[in-house]
Amino acid sequence: MNKLPKRYFFSKICIALSCALSIPVIAAEQNTENNVAETEIERIVTTGSRIKRTELEGVVNVFSITSDDMIKNGFSSVYDALANNTAATGAVLGEVNTGSYTPGAKELNLRGLGPEYTLILVNGKRLAYYPMPFGGQTNFVNLDMIPTAMVDRIDIQTGGASAIYGSEAMGGVVNIITKKGIEGQYIDIDGGVDTYGSNRRKSVSFVGGYSKDAWTLDYALEYKDNAGLFSSDRPYHDSLWDNPAPNGNRELNRSITVYSLDTPTINNYSTQYCNTETNPHPKAVQHFIQRNNYGMSCGWDETGDNHLINKNQTFSGYLNSEYELSNDLTLFANGFYISQEKKGSRGTLFFNDTEFWDPDLANKDGSQGASVKYMWRKVLDNEYTNDGYGRTFKDTSYSFNFGVMGQVADLDYSLGFSRSEYDFSDRYLHNTKTGLSSVLGEKLGEVNNLPIHRPNYGLWFGELTPDSALQIADWATYQGNSFNNTFTADITGDLFELPAGPVAFSAYIEFMNEGTEAIPDERVLNKEFEGLTGVTTKGERDRYAAAIEVLVPVTDTLDIESAVRYDYYDDDSNVGGAFSTQLGLSYRPVEEVVFRTAMGTTFRGPDLAAVYKGFSGNFGAGNDRILADACKQLANSDEALEYDASALATSCANADLQSNPDQPSLQVNFESVSTGDKSLKEETGSTFTAGIVYEFNEYLSFNIDYYDITIKDKIQVLSAGYIMSIDYDCQTGVFDSNSERCKNMASRIQRYDGAGNGTDRLGNPISGDPYTPHTITEGYINASERQDAGVDIGVKGLAETDLGSFKYQFNLTRTLKKKERLRAGDELLDLLDDQNNMDFRTLANASVTWEHDNTAISVLANYKGALWNNANYGDRVKLPAWTRYNLTLGQQLNEDARVIFTINNLFNAMPPQDETFTGYPFYRMGAYDTLGRQFSLRLTYAF
Known part of the structure; x- marks a missing residue:
């Protein structure tokens, strides 16, 4: 059985940055009998195909990032390397968005299609999903849980590949290849x-390998520690004075508030209780706000309290081993384990929206007593914790793969079993309804149907301790688990000979069992926490697949590749079976030029979350146009059909009838809930790529590749805003109100009655403004269509001179088409230049590495194109492009040691100033960051 030669992670004779880890395609073996060097063509498997081949260039574009590239370019993790790839044009949530469902995870968004459309593999095997769905809706892989020390290279195929890899591979495939054959x-x-002086990081890793006779072992152990980063650590957003708007609000926050519309000023009790001699607080100050008649207020500048990077500690281990039983049979096993703890800022807000009567307040009409509509207070994490971190994430994950590989009848085969599992926990403090009741105190009677309370304002305004905080709040917890078990078998080789060469094939079968479970604190679901909602998911399914791929050399210059795959979903959805196909060709008219193209069909089965989600909740707001029209009618005629005029007038007090008289508005608050839908079917689509690769010589080579991706039957969330919009159209005659569509939309909206009474999802009585919606039931539907197209350009080369070698590389992605149809029958909208399109249209990077003797210098420029600012729709303009530079200096100290010094973001570039972005962090999260200039020093020692 032919084997690849040993791979070298670190060679004692290589200089600091030139330890190339590219895949060798020719192995030289010594002929011991004749002492004649004999060259044997070695075949390898590349990402995007399962056929072993001698040519690296296939019918699709595959971009590779080696571990050496990661060091040269200043990337310290797999996520950093992928997020800086030019195909990653889409926005992500990340750690800055602490209010998301997944603030402890990092996701990849290729082509702006969404994380769920990129398949993430390690050595061709699937990883377990992050147990918490992205945005509460879709499954994805957390790239922050990939051990960096084990990575040899990362292959990125930016195009559909369902015929090879199955579901999820609609927008791209990322295949992380681990180190093998390490010597030393x-x-x-x-x-x-x-x-x-912040964002302090440290790491240590041990990497090595052993071999003896027929046995090899590779390992990697790694520990990482990051002290985290607060917004106060950056001048860009450490103060409310950083608000870029010329006329922006630069008031201190109303961090602790007793809110009443019946009193002379809206804010109350600040003078009596806000950081007084008898009731101190570590940060709050009394300050006067004239705007909106807020009056004397209590608070501080909260801008610097937020987290940019969670404090985290990570430990990981990796093993790979092979044992050759004979020339035709080898046992293999590999896997990794990673454990991570992250701590971050919770930004806890205690909030009470139960309106009550305070008999001690002076009413603005001169009487005694007034209603209190809201009470809230911001809680500092260091008030109730020892370390100042109010939220803790604990993640553990492992993946392993074992089996046999060998040869039979000149065919290569492998049989293997893999398992991947992910466990997740989240813990944070949140106020309970019982705790808020204890602050309000006992009910002393009623006034105007409102309960009378004399709250403990001293506790509400004062500094909390761990004990007093737990009088009002308690720890809420989330647990999650996901897994997959996969058995695979494949065989590849030559079928027969044609004049131009052998016809090669690959056949593959797969059996997978996968499941996920997200378990929130039971009290969250039972609404025992005030204003807190969550998501539950629990489901398991089996998947089966069979695929075949054929490579036909039609002539010496023309190859045709075809693939077909059948996937069957044994679950409660409507997927059943799905075929995927691919046809591609590569044409090499001369040795230096390759024309390539591929087209195929793609599919994606519904997410486990979309099928098996038990509940997901959010608190939302929107324009109730139906009620706004009724308010306009009431204002014009003192009556409104189907409504009690006096009850409606209560709700209409908040209506805006003047800004646009033809389209009055009424902003309402509600709870939106959603559940999984077992009637969902698979998403379908198509992919087309075409390109040219020109390898003139070692000084210059380039590729230009066009891609076109279409996704149909895209699973879309029926959002509360969409439901309210369609319901309005149904009520106003745009659509037939008796149609099933209109009946379905109307049934999803639950409103308070004329007395302001309603029933929540648990059957509990609730109250609010008459006729306004209190619950809107969202859902999933196969209806949307998405079309994307663009071009990838790459140029690279190497020049050897007397002054040293110069290696350069340039990559650019330009989006040419972005269209979307939200529902069947809707117009196909062109989003490319739409002002709501917040995905980058152009991304590029360029690097130059100079090497001479034992010294090397590498410079990387990372370019993000223009993006819309945050002005109102219709008034937006493009912000300037954003470019950052990384500088890496390497020095080989001796045969056993090298040192590398890196400066990321050399010129400390901050996001383009956006005077229309008036809220923290004053830039668009997921598109930019304010990490700034970072220094790192790395020492590698061989022993």
């Missing part, structure tokens, strides 16, 4: 800090 033992010590 190596230790890496890395430390870093930013230009402000």
Whole structure:
């Protein structure tokens, strides 16, 4: 059985940055009998195909990032390397968005299609999903849980590949290849800090390998520690004075508030209780706000309290081993384990929206007593914790793969079993309804149907302790688990000979069992926490697949590849079976030029979350146009059909009838809920790519590849806003109100009656403004269509001179088409230049590496194109492009040691100033960051 030669992670004779880890395609073996060098063509498997081949260029574009590239370009993790790829044009949530469902995870958004459309693999095997759905809706892989030390290279295929890999591979495939054949033992010590003295990082890794006779072993152990980063660590957003709007609000926050519309000023009790001599608080101050008649207020500048990077500690281990039983049979096993703890800012807000009567307040009409509509207070994490971190995430994950591989009748085969599992927990403090009741105190009677309370304002305004905080709140917890078990078998080789060469094939079968479970604190679901909602998911399914791929050399210059795959979903959805096909060709008219193209069909089965989600909740707001029209009618005629005029007038007090008289508005608050839908079917689509690769010589090569991706029957969330909009159209005659569509939309909206009474999802009585919606039931539907197209350009080369070698690389992605149809029958909208399109249209990077003797210098420029600012729709303009530079210096100290110094974001570039972005962090999260200039020093020692 032919084998690849040993791969070298670190060579004692290579200089600091030139330890190339590219895949060798020719292995030289010594002829011991004749002492004649004999060259044997070695075949390998590349990402995007399962056929072993001698040519690296296939019918699709595959971009590779080696571990050496990661070091040269200043990328310290798999996520960093992927997020800086030019195909990652879409926005993500990330750690800055602490209010999301997944603030402890990092996701990849290729082509702006969404994380769920990129398949993430390790050595061709699927990873377990992050148990909490992205945005509460879709499954994805957390790239922050991939051990960096084990990575040899990362292959990125930016196009559909369902015929090879099955579901999820509609927008791209990322295949992380781990280190194998390591010779020697190596230790890496890395430390870093930013230009402000924050974001302190340290890591240590041990990597090595052993071999003896027929047995090999590779390993990687890694520990990482990051002290985290607060918004106060950056001048860009450490103060409310950083608000870029010329006329922006620069008032201190109303962090602790007793809110009443019946009193002379809206805010109350600040003078009596806000950081007084008898009731101190570590940060709050009394300050006067004239705007909106707020009056004397209590609070502080909260801008610097937010987290940019969670404090985290990560430990991981990786093993790979092979044992050759004979020339034709080898046992293999590999896997990794990673454990991570993250701590971040919770930004806890205690909030009470139960209106009550305070008999001690002076009413603005001169009487005694007034209603209190709201009470809230911001809680500092260090008030109730020892370390100042109010939220803790604990994640553990492992993946392993074992089996046999060998040869039979000149065919290569493998049989294997893999398992991947992910466990997740989340813990944070939140106020309970019982705790808020204890602050309000006992009910002393009623006034105007409102309960009378004399709250403990001293507790509400004062500094909390762990004990007093737990009088009002309690720890809420989330648990989650996901897994997959997969058995695979494949065989590949040559079928027969044609004049131009052998016809090669690959056949593959797969059996998978996968499941997920997200378990929130039971009290969250039972509404025992005030204003807190969550998501539950529990489901399991089996999937089966069979695929075949054929490579036919039609002539010496023309190859045709075809693939077909059948996937069957044994679950409660409507997928059943799905075929995927692919046809591609590569034409090499001369040795230096390759024309390539591929077209195929793609599919994606419904997410486990979409099928098996038990409940997901959010608190939303929107324009109730139906009620706004009724308010306009009431204002014009003192009556409104189907409504009690006096009850309606209560709700209409908040209506805006003047800004646009033809379209009055009424902003309402509600709870939106959604559940999984077992009637969902698979998403279908198509992919087309075409390109040219020109390899003139070692000094210059380039590729230009066009891609076109279409997704149909896209699973779309029926959002509350969409439901309210369609319901309005149904009520006003745009659609037939008796149609099933209109009846369905109307049934999803639950409103308070004329007395302001309603029933929540648990059957509990609730009250609010008459006739306004209190619950809107969202859902899933196969209806949307998405079309994307663009071009990827790559240029690279190597020049050897007397002054050293110069290696350069340039990559650019330009989006040419972005269209979407939300529902069947809707118009196909062109979103490419739409002002709501917040995906980058152009991304590029360029790097130059100079090497001479034992010294090397590498510079990377990372370019993000223009993006819309945050002005009102119709008034937006493009912000300037954003470019950051990384500088890496490497020095080989001796045969056993090298040192590398890296400066990321060399010129400390901050996001383009957007004077229309008036809220923290004053830039668009997921598109930019304010990490700034960062220094790191890395020492590698071989022993």
